[in-house]
Amino acid sequence: MDKREFKRRLAQTKRIVIKIGSGVISNNGSIDEDNLRTIVEDIASIGSKKQILIVSSGAVASGMNIMGLKKRPDNIVNLQALASLGQPELINTYKRLFEEFGIKTSQILITVDDIQNRRRFINAKNTLLTLLKWGILPIINENDTVVIKELRFGDNDNLSYHILNLIEADALIILSTIDGLYTKNPTDSEAKLIEAIDETTDFEDRGISLLGSGGIKTKIEAGLNAAKLGKLACIVNGKKPHAIKRLFDDDGFRFSYFIPQKQTINSKKSWIINCMPSGVVVIDRGAEKNILNNKSLLPSGIKKVYGGFGRGDVINIENEEGELIAKGITNYDSSEIEKIKQHHSSEIVNILGYKYSNDVVHIDNMAPTKDYSED
Numbered sequence: 624m625d626k627r628e629f630k631r632r633l634a635q636t637k638r639i640v641i642k643i644g645s646g647v648i649s650n651n652g653s654i655d656e657d658n659l660r661t662i663v664e665d666i667a668s669i670g671s672k673k674q675i676l677i678v679s680s681g682a683v684a685s686g687m688n689i690m691g692l693k694k695r696p697d698n699i700v701n702l703q704a705l706a707s708l709g710q711p712e713l714i715n716t717y718k719r720l721f722e723e724f725g726i727k728t729s730q731i732l733i734t735v736d737d738i739q740n741r742r743r744f745i746n747a748k749n750t751l752l753t754l755l756k757w758g759i760l761p762i763i764n765e766n767d768t769v770v771i772k773e774l775r776f777g778d779n780d781n782l783s784y785h786i787l788n789l790i791e792a793d794a795l796i797i798l799s800t801i802d803g804l805y806t807k808n809p810t811d812s813e814a815k816l817i818e819a820i821d822e823t824t825d826f827e828d829r830g831i832s833l834l835g836s837g838g839i840k841t842k843i844e845a846g847l848n849a850a851k852l853g854k855l856a857c858i859v860n861g862k863k864p865h866a867i868k869r870l871f872d873d874d875g876f877r878f879s880y881f882i883p884q885k886q887t888i889n890s891k892k893s894w895i896i897n898c899m900p901s902g903v904v905v906i907d908r909g910a911e912k913n914i915l916n917n918k919s920l921l922p923s924g925i926k927k928v929y930g931g932f933g934r935g936d937v938i939n940i941e942n943e944e945g946e947l948i949a950k951g952i953t954n955y956d957s958s959e960i961e962k963i964k965q966h967h968s969s970e971i972v973n974i975l976g977y978k979y980s981n982d983v984v985h986i987d988n989m990a991p992t993k994d995y996s997e998d
Contacts, residue, residue, distance in 0.1 A: 626818055629880045633855055634871060636793035638674040638755070641666065642783035642845075644838075645680035646800040647861035653688035654681060654713065658862065660720055662798070665867035666760075667724035674755045676790065677762045678783040679717070685709030710764065717762050729759050732766035738785050739898050741935070741952070751790050780841040784848045787856075788893050795849045796870065797842050798861030803879025804839060821882040822847060846881040848897065853887035856880070892990035895950050898937040902930025902957055904964075904983070911942050914949055914991055919982035922971065925964040932957045940984065951989035954980040 624632075648659045666675055683702055686709030687695065696702055714730045721728050731751065737743040754761050765782050780797060787795045804824075807814040817824065820843070842858050849856035857880040859866050869876040888896070906914075910924025920940060932938055933956045940949040955963070960983060963974050968981035 624819070624882045626880065627874075629855065629857070630871070630874075633794055633857075636673060636855065638676075638790065638792040639669075639794045639796060640676050640678060640783055640787045640790075640792045641867070642678040642779055642795065642797045643680065643861065644779070644797075644799055645684050646838075647798045648679070648681050649684035651693075654685055654716055656716065656720075659716065661865055662861065662867065663717070663720040663724070665865055667721070667726060668868060669871065670726060670760065674792075675760055676751065676755070676786060676792065677717075677760065678779050678786055679713070679762055679764055680779045681713050682706040682710040682764060685713045685716075688712075713764075714762060721760060727759050729754050729761050731761050731763045733763060733782065733786075734766045735899070738789070738894075739937070741894075744789060744894065748789050751786075755790070780838070780845040784845040785897065787849055787854060788852060788890055788897075791890055792854070794855035795845065795857075796867065797845065797856070797858045798866065799838075799842060799858050800860065800862050801839075801858075802860045802877045803858040804843065816877055816879065818877075818879055819882055820846065820879055821850065822884070846879075848893070850881040850883050851888060852890070852893055853883045853885070855883060888990065891988075895937055895952065895988070895990040896992065898950065900930075900939040900950060901936035902928070902932035903939045903941055904928055904953075904960060905941050905943060906948065907943070911948055914940070914986075914989070917986055919986045920949075920951065920984040920989065921968055921981065922960065922963040922966050922983055923968070925960060925983060928957050928961045928964060930957060934959075934979070938984075940989075947992050949984075949989050949991040951984035953984055955983055 643662065648655055648662070666677070669675070683695065683705045686705030686707070689708055689712060690705065696705070718728050731747070733747065737747055751761055763782070763786055765779060783795055783797065801809050802816055804817045804820060805814040806817060826843070846856040846858065857870070857878050859870055859878045863869070870878060904925050905927035906920065906924045907926055910920060913924065914920065926943065932953065934953060936953055937950055938953050939947055940951060941947055953960070959975060963971050966974060971978040971981070
């Protein structure tokens, strides 16, 4: 796919997630309202033809401005307090700016638990789809006031991908402070913009990772994950005036885009792959071949169990060499699997006194992760 084809397909999309980074809408620790107004104007110009969702950073920066702070704290409690202080100010700014164009907005705060838990995932999806049906523009942020550091998405780039998957949007536009992925540090005069990105792109330049600084790594991860779903994704310099409008209308506008994969996975399996596993089961070679042949995981193929997980949790399925073969939703908890492992399915009732299913992980609830193309 070349740049012209990407733009042609982008123009045909119906539902878009736009991620706005804190560096795009903040300036010296406060909200850059002039730039944000331009972004809102661009979104309003395309919003009449498309459904738009915004994933926005900036709550901490807004809180810092209220408190008169120039340096971002490194203490997570202070950051959570600043996010609590700044989030209402941020959402009110969005509300006021969008109202100038007759657009109503809503606020959604999400934690990693809301994504990892399938029931909460579905509830969030239903809420967002209802808001879009009503013509409301949702503005989404990670709930920084309550998240635990170890459980964070890490940034709103990954959150934006999860939202793309959750509401099955057509495209992800990531607004950054640079034009996209470069061959070197963008400040280097020899740096060149890499326009087209896919899973074969070499992210190493003379032994130095192109993803090592500037927050570009998580943007690439989000874009590649979107491409695995067959979705459009791009990185755009949100500091340039009318960047979103130019993305659609200006053929000379520079940005990086991701080439959608032809062989894609569905939304549910993408959710499974990107869930944090609650435990691990180790399988034998026979079970590994069965997964290759699109078959469910039976207890007879399980050799070991690690972690204390419950029924309905997402677990890793690994071979005896420690290689991740698949991830899936388990029909039994860890203690039950420990008892039925290496036994035939017909023995489950005799061992446990009951049976939920013949398989530990059904193929419909499994997402293979290993590339078997060379097997």
